[in-house]
Amino acid sequence: MRFTSDQRLDDGVLERRFTLGEIPGILWTPGSASAPAPLILLGHPGGLHRMYPRLVARARHSAAEGFAAATIELPWSGDRPRSAAAEEARADLRRALEAGEPVDDGIVDRLVLPLVDKAVPEWRAALDALLSLPGIGGPVGYAGGVISIGVRLAVVEPRISAAVLFAGSFVPRALFEEARQITIPLQVLLQWDDEGNDRQMALDLFDAFGSTEKTLHANMGGHIGVPQFEGDEGNRFFARHLR
Numbered sequence: 199m200r201f202t203s204d205q206r207l208d209d210g211v212l213e214r215r216f217t218l219g220e221i222p223g224i225l226w227t228p229g230s231a232s233a234p235a236p237l238i239l240l241g242h243p244g245g246l247h248r249m250y251p252r253l254v255a256r257a258r259h260s261a262a263e264g265f266a267a268a269t270i271e272l273p274w275s276g277d278r279p280r281s282a283a284a285e286e287a288r289a290d291l292r293r294a295l296e297a298g299e300p301v302d303d304g305i306v307d308r309l310v311l312p313l314v315d316k317a318v319p320e321w322r323a324a325l326d327a328l329l330s331l332p333g334i335g336g337p338v339g340y341a342g343g344v345i346s347i348g349v350r351l352a353v354v355e356p357r358i359s360a361a362v363l364f365a366g367s368f369v370p371r372a373l374f375e376e377a378r379q380i381t382i383p384l385q386v387l388l389q390w391d392d393e394g395n396d397r398q399m400a401l402d403l404f405d406a407f408g409s410t411e412k413t414l415h416a417n418m419g420g421h422i423g424v425p426q427f428e429g430d431e432g433n434r435f436f437a438r439h440l441r
Contacts, residue, residue, distance in 0.1 A: 199327035211261045213254070218324050222246060222277070223270035226257035227333055234335025235266040236440035237328060239321065239351075239358075241342030243367065244275030256341070256429065263433045265440070266334050270324050272344075273316040284309060291368070295394060306368045310346050314373070318350045325357060337440045341432060345403070346373050352380045360384070360439035362432045365400035366392055366421055374406045383411040385435045387428060392421045 204214040210229025215222070224246065228235055238260050242249045246269070257267035274281040287309035294301050328334055337359035340348050348363045353376045365388040384407055388400050404414050413435075417425055 199324075207254075207258065209258060209262070211258050213257075218270065218320070218327060220278070221270050221320055221324070223268060223324060224250075224253070224257075225266065225268045225328065225331075226254070226261055227266045228261040228264055234333055235264055236337055236339070236436070237325075237334055238265050238267045238339045238341050238436060238440075239325070240267050240269040241340060241344065241348055241364070242269060242272070243343055244272035246271045246276050259429045260341075260433065260436075263437060265339075265433075265436060268324065268328055270320060273313060273320070281312070284312065301368060301396070303371060307370045307372070310344070310368060310370050311372065313344065314346050314350050317344075317347050318354065321347070321351060322355055325355070329357070339436045339440050341436075343367055345369060349373050349377050349380065349403075352382055352384075358382065360436060362387065362435060364424075365389075365403065366395050368396060369399060369403055374403060377403055377406040378408045380408050382409060383435075383439050384409045385413045385415065385432065387424060388414060388416045389421055389423060390416050390418050391423075394421055 199216050199218050201214050201216045206212055212227045214225045240253055240256055242253060253269055260267045271278055274284050287305055290305045291301060291309060336357060338357050339360045340351055340358050341362040343364040344367050345363050345365055346369050348361055351358055352361050360383045362385045365386055386404050415428060
């Protein structure tokens, strides 16, 4: 991990940009802390520059409660090299949605499974580096999407103690079996009228999670209409499980 810039935001949060090999990322830490801060990994659908306003808002909200937050760029997003196979699968998905046709499982598998296979080891490498920094401590939470990445991380990464998952993307059927292996506390956000999401698939995935503590927060509205109060709910959830 190599830090490339830092700035102090007006609320005292320290924002540091870094690279992990060729992978860009951002770390936010609270302005003052008497002990190492618990860490929340901020998941997103890719494109750090495009997602930055939403990510920094989430990070500052978490920092106000004493949490550090970090994110990395996803494979084939932002300035990272593209995947021809992923672009083709994304185009097929877009065509199906625009035509109002059912989305074939094969399209979802081609788009999501290679992303999960590549992104999850990168997240785990980032976690190794982040937890070695002074001022950052466990336990660790994961918040956001792509939900399939969150599912795989919750299964394979024992350092993640709780997760807030955003149900806003298609999920390969193979991930449902992995979901049954999850035992950590979960809070799942579902936008009821998300035009680009299969609501029934999201409900079926929630049912499949093996956690004994799992809560579904379903709100009316489209993909980007998550109510602001859900940020407070997420902080309360992490306060229960990361402190």
